[in-house]
Amino acid sequence: MSFQDIFAASQGEHQGVWKNLWDKGTYHYWDRGQASPSLVDFLKDHPDLFQPTETPLTALVPGCGRGHDVNLFADLGMQAYGLELASSATQIAREFSETIPPPPAPGSRSYITGDFFSNEWLNRLDTKQFDLVYDYTFMVALDPAKGLREQWAERVANLIKPGGILICLEFPLYKAYDLPGPPWAIRSETYIGLLESVGFERVHHVKPTRYLPAGKDTDMISAWRRK
Numbered sequence: 684m685s686f687q688d689i690f691a692a693s694q695g696e697h698q699g700v701w702k703n704l705w706d707k708g709t710y711h712y713w714d715r716g717q718a719s720p721s722l723v724d725f726l727k728d729h730p731d732l733f734q735p736t737e738t739p740l741t742a743l744v745p746g747c748g749r750g751h752d753v754n755l756f757a758d759l760g761m762q763a764y765g766l767e768l769a770s771s772a773t774q775i776a777r778e779f780s781e782t783i784p785p786p787p788a789p790g791s792r793s794y795i796t797g798d799f800f801s802n803e804w805l806n807r808l809d810t811k812q813f814d815l816v817y818d819y820t821f822m823v824a825l826d827p828a829k830g831l832r833e834q835w836a837e838r839v840a841n842l843i844k845p846g847g848i849l850i851c852l853e854f855p856l857y858k859a860y861d862l863p864g865p866p867w868a869i870r871s872e873t874y875i876g877l878l879e880s881v882g883f884e885r886v887h888h889v890k891p892t893r894y895l896p897a898g899k900d901t902d903m904i905s906a907w908r909r910k
């Protein structure tokens with residue numbers, strides 16, 4: 684059974700599917716074993732986006748998987764949080780992080796179990812809003828037919844401080860709309876429609892020069908400032 688067939692057979696109960704996949708350790712469907720080179724380059728090329736402050740910047744990666752991007756933000760000195768639906772997922776992310784060097788001070792990395800749309804996990808944190816949120820293969824893993832993209836945009840706007848930044852690695856831009864997800868097809872215009880309506884202004888839209896194989900030559904990176 685293909686990855687998409689597993690979701691199609693679940694009759695819309697997608698959270699149970701994700702949890703089951705993590706419980707069985709079958710994350711090979713999406714895990715690429717490293718932070719995205721496109722994101723690494725984008726952060727290096729745009730230091731203007733993250734001015735140093737007296738306290739470390741806070742970053743959130745919803746649907747962080749094994750945490751490769753969380754670990755990248757921590758290595759850049761941020762207080763980085765990864766959010767995952769299943770405790771088995773955060774456990775796998777934590778175990779992976781123990782195999783790599785700790786982040787340099789003041790960077791830190793935390794993996795939190797919770798549903799992105801619930802406040803339960805947020806209530807457990809001191810931080811209620813973040814300087815940075817990063818989305819890659821999370822929003823496009825939410826079923827667009829259920830209105831979850833609009834809910835994602837509103838939630839992201841609430842989770843980012845005024846003046847804070849959302850970075851989206853736009854994927855899969857090449858995919859036809861009639862093909863099943865996840866990931867479900869998306870276009871750059873869709874990000875504009877979703878994010879401008881909840882108070883974001885697009886400040887960068889660039890074509891990366893280094894890619895993960897799945898998005899080769901088609902991915903784009905957008906950065907959005909919350910007004």
Ligand SMILES: C[S@@+](CC[C@H](N)C(=O)[O-])C[C@H]1O[C@@H](n2cnc3c(N)ncnc32)[C@H](O)[C@@H]1O
Nearest residue numbers: 701713714746747748767768798799819820824
């Ligand atoms: C396609 S995977 C991508 C994972 C990671 N971004 C990566 O690139 O390796 C999507 C992830 O989103 C998580 N997820 C789905 N719905 C979620 C929700 N409502 N709250 C938190 N995580 C969720 C799933 O458990 C899954 O690990």
